[in-house]
Amino acid sequence: MTRGVTRVRPFVAGVLATLVLAFGGMAQAQQTLEIPEEEFEAVEDYKPIPVPDPSGGPVNQMFEAMELDLTGTLPEAVLDSMLGESPYAFVDVVWGMEVSGDWTDSMTGTGTLQVTDFTEGRGASPAIDREKFTGAKGFHMYNARLETDGEHVFTLSAVFPADSGGQALGTEVEEVKGLFEATWLCHMFEPGRTGCVDYPDEYYETELPRLRKLYVHQQGADRYRIEFDARVEESRSHRDKGYRLTELTGRVGEVRGWVCDRESWENDPQACEAPEPLKLVENSPGHERENVHLGSPRIEMEFNDPVDPFSLKENFRLATRDAKGDLLEVHGQINQANERLYRFIPDADLESGVIYEARIQGGEEGVESTTGTTLQEDAHWWRFSTLVDLENHGGPVEDPVRVHAFQTIRDAPLVMGKPAVQRIYVDWQPHDHIDAGWQPESYPAELDINVLDQGQWRVQPQQGGAIDGNVVRVVRSDTLERDLVKDEIRRQARHTINVFGWKPERQGAATDLEVRLTPHDPWPASVAAPEVLAERQLENWRVDPDSLVFRYSFLEVGSWKDGVPELERQWANGIVSLAEEFAVQLMPIKEAYGIDTTRTPDRAYVNTGRGIVPGGVDAVVTTAEALGWIGISSLEEWAQEKGRPTVSLDSLKNTIRKLRGELQAVVQPNDILVVFSPPEFYGAGQSIHGTFSHAAHRGIVLPITTARSHSALAQALVHEFGHYFGLAHRPADASEVFYAPSVYSDYSIEGFRVARGGMSGQNKSAVEGNGEHPTTLAPLMWPYAIPRREAFISEGNYNALMRVLEAR
Incomplete structure (x- = not known):
């Protein structure tokens, strides 16, 4: 036996020197080993230690290193001394993969997971002999060959550094070396293509996919569960002036998959599947929500899993844009309302009539759940607009809403039983310090008029506005004053809200007219929205005129x-x-x-x-x-x-x-x-x-x-x-008037020509324009006959007629 040890010592020293070079050195390199006789006699049958082919590319060398198998290359005593028990485990696995983006697919299959544990003193054993080894050297290697009925073959590989506890669970890919590749699939986006094999002048291929996340969970001997995310990008290669160029096309596929040992999968398939990625289940206010309260906007985010509050704060932003287009961020705090619900509370009230954008950064550097998962999309965002507080929009505003009544002349004494129209003027100007594109041009408001209700009226909204029941869309004033359209809009009275259907019924005394505008369906509904009230007292004519x-x-x-x-x-x-x-x-x-x-x-x-x-x-x-x-x-x-x-x-x-x-x-x-x-x-x-x-x-x-x-x-x-x-x-009389009525303006004409049924009409204003003619609005008593659409009565003549009819 002593002779055997002597004969093998030079050989062992050479092997140990190789391992020292490859794996960082061992303190026990000079230890004398006793090799059993049967292993000594079989030394001639051992295979040489495999070495990666230096002529291959880096990727090929990485695969060869990950598939390194020392079985049969050294006596078991040598391996046990170096690594503890056997460093290899080959596990049958089942796997699944979901792909989204420009390439979408859903695949499942089977394969083999090779686990190689070169952690010093451990091998495949979960225990380390602390008297001989520190466990801080070496590495853990996982190499999965994933097949789909022989059609496609994928390789999932990763190498983790050793740690003092001998564990390698949930390590970020950025901290290790990892690879995800479609080994036999030339083109993921169009699997039927063979261009990258035939090498024509132009073809498309799949770039080496980028592994973004890998979590390895070891649940006992030969019990593994792996979760991974990767990004696949497409490239285009073509010839240009004799040179071959390759560039990305912009098509991307996002891969999310899982690998599970077969025994665990057969016992509980659902436990093997990768958990849902971190998602924003709901946000409030909703996207494009209007009439959000200024002091209580209730900006909330609900996720499918709990998230790290600090991570959320670092990756959440609420902002608008200033007049120069620069970001104008809102500062505030994020509070956790419950296990998955988080609320952003601004430090100050939001501004009236402004569009805000809430944005949560996702992706690799974005918000994380408490289990380490991240939002798949690079960013999730939504926009909302705050309610318009007309009386305090940019500062206190006196009479932002006015109302006038027309039967003929504006606010003249009312004839009982005769159709009248109410014209509502809204003064809502934009902020000077906010980008025009970040201010809403309209908002919905509930319209309430004390002298009639929704069942009686017909509402003609402002240009660009709308009406739904008693909800009218109020349009910002400056949008109605743009050079190309303002004359036409005013001529048609479409810069105002016109309400038809009222017939005053009280003779004598006066009518108190009230118009109320309240932001419709504010968010949150539990907080009252500010209303604005317009009032006008109108005289009721004491005469009931004969026909x-x-x-x-x-x-x-x-x-x-x-x-x-x-x-x-x-x-x-x-x-x-x-x-x-x-x-x-x-x-x-x-x-x-x-x-x-x-x-x-x-x-x-x-x-x-x-x-x-x-x-x-x-x-x-x-x-x-x-x-x-x-x-x-x-x-x-x-x-x-x-x-x-x-x-x-x-x-x-x-x-x-x-x-x-x-x-x-x-x-x-x-x-x-x-x-x-x-x-x-x-x-x-x-x-x-x-x-x-x-x-x-x-x-x-x-x-x-x-x-x-x-x-x-x-x-x-x-x-x-x-x-x-x-x-x-x-x-004047005809003998004194030698000019056309289009060049004369009677500034006392300010009225409305109400249609016979009382439910529509035309603006008649020397200042705003004649709704029936683009250039001419002459007094009724013009000395020549002119078409009806060009004429209207002046205020003085109307009052004179009232006096005459009173005398009758």
């Missing part, structure tokens, strides 16, 4: 001497219908009716008092020319064409007087009598008016021609109604 009734007939003279042509008669009926609507829209009345008397005056009424008043002919012709009712330019041509002079004002009065006498049984004292005549007979429209005690002298004569539109003639008729009630031309 305006006008009776009309046709004068069969001139071109109508043989009867009124059917076309002109229908034309007149259309004018009457439009005038009925237009009169109600412009005057303090609720109703207007035009009634055909069926009595046709004859030439005899005209002949009475017929004659020429000096200057009268010239005035009539001038007016007629301006209206376009005759196409000649001089009195001489007109007189020559007609062959007769015009009639005098006395003739007009006589016509009205005689017709009133004939119709006295049906015409009431307050009825207006209208006589339609052929255009060449009386010329321009005439209104004969005076005191009501001389009713026989009062009436209107209006020429009818199909060359003018219904709209223009209807405006002319209502214009004559104005004369009938004592209104003068505005700004």
Whole structure:
């Protein structure tokens, strides 16, 4: 036996020298070993110690080193002395893998896990002989060959440093050497491709995947459970001017997998599968949530597993952007509400009407759970906007919301039972110190009006706004003032919220109008949202006006001497219908009716008092020319064409007087009598008016021609109604006005033309614009007839009509 020991000592010394070089040296290198005779006799059969092929690449050498097997290379006594018990374990395993991203797949299979433990003095044994070894040298190596029915083969390998306890559990990959590779799969993203084998001029391949995390759990002899994450990236290789270039394509696959020894998997498959990665289960406020409270925003994060509070604080950020676009971070504290729920509490109130972004950093350097898992995505973020406190938006604001009422003229005394519209103005300007893109342009608010409810109204919201029940979307003021659209928006009154459907019912006294805007569905709902109240006291007109009734007939003279042509008669009926609507829209009345008397005056009424008043002919012709009712330019041509002079004002009065006498049984004292005549007979429209005690002298004569539109003639008729009630031309008579109405602005016109049904309308404002015409808004008493859409009544004329109707 002594001879055997002597013979083997040089051989042992050589082996130990090799191990010292490879594994860091051993204090027992000069120890004399006793080798059993049978092992000594079998020494000739031992294999040489494998050495990695130096001609192979680094990756190949790493695989060869990880597959290092010293079995049969040394006598067992030598190995036991060096390493304790056998350093190898080969374990049958079952595995699973989920891939997401640009390459998605789900795979399972079986394989073999080779565990090599070169920790000094331990081998595969969990115990270390502390009298001989420190256990602080060497390394742990895990090499798994994972197969899918022979179709794909993956290799998962990692080397962990030794530690004093002889354990290597849950070590970060950054602290060790690790590798995850698809050994026989050329292209993970498109497994059917063979380009990287054929080497054409252009092909795609999978870069060597990057192992991001690896956790090894040893639960006893041959009982292992491994969790791993990796990132797979695709590259493209091609030739360019004779050179082969390789570059990443940007396609990425995120791999999450598990490996478990077969026995454990058969006993409990679910226990083997990798646990869910760290996820943000829910955040509040939700993404794009509006109306978040300023002082109590309740910013919360709930995870599927508990997280390290310090890690969360380091990787959470709440911020907006300043006017320069720079980050404006909100400082605060993170408190743990329960096991998985965390709350960020700002140090100060958030700002009114600002968009904030909450961001949690994920990935390798991001937030961690208490078990060491991280958020898979690189970052999770969401945005919300704070509620708009109109009265304190950037500082106290006086009257940020105003309300006005229109039946015709803004805030004029209300006619009972007549449709009215409420216009709500909201003054909401952006912050100067916050980036415009980080401020909401609208927000939802609950609308409440004390004089009517949702079932009665129709709401026309601001431009870009919306209405859902009683929730109206309020639009920021500056978005309605942009150069390209502001004129159109104001002309259509779309810079305001218009509410239709109200008919005042109380006569006399006053109406207290209240409009309330409250941010809708604030977060959190348990905290009351600030409301803003707009109030206005309106006078209720003490008069309940009678309906305006006008009776009309046709004068069969001139071109109508043989009867009124059917076309002109229908034309007149259309004018009457439009005038009925237009009169109600412009005057303090609720109703207007035009009634055909069926009595046709004859030439005899005209002949009475017929004659020429000096200057009268010239005035009539001038007016007629301006209206376009005759196409000649001089009195001489007109007189020559007609062959007769015009009639005098006395003739007009006589016509009205005689017709009133004939119709006295049906015409009431307050009825207006209208006589339609052929255009060449009386010329321009005439209104004969005076005191009501001389009713026989009062009436209107209006020429009818199909060359003018219904709209223009209807405006002319209502214009004559104005004369009938004592209104003068505005700004002056035709002989003094030689310019178009588009160049004149009556700044006392501030009203709204409410549609006949009372549920819509058009803005009429000398300042904001005419909702029916882009350039012209003339007073009703303009000295020439113009289309209805271009005319509206002035405040002074409206008040004058109220005084006249009160006297009636």
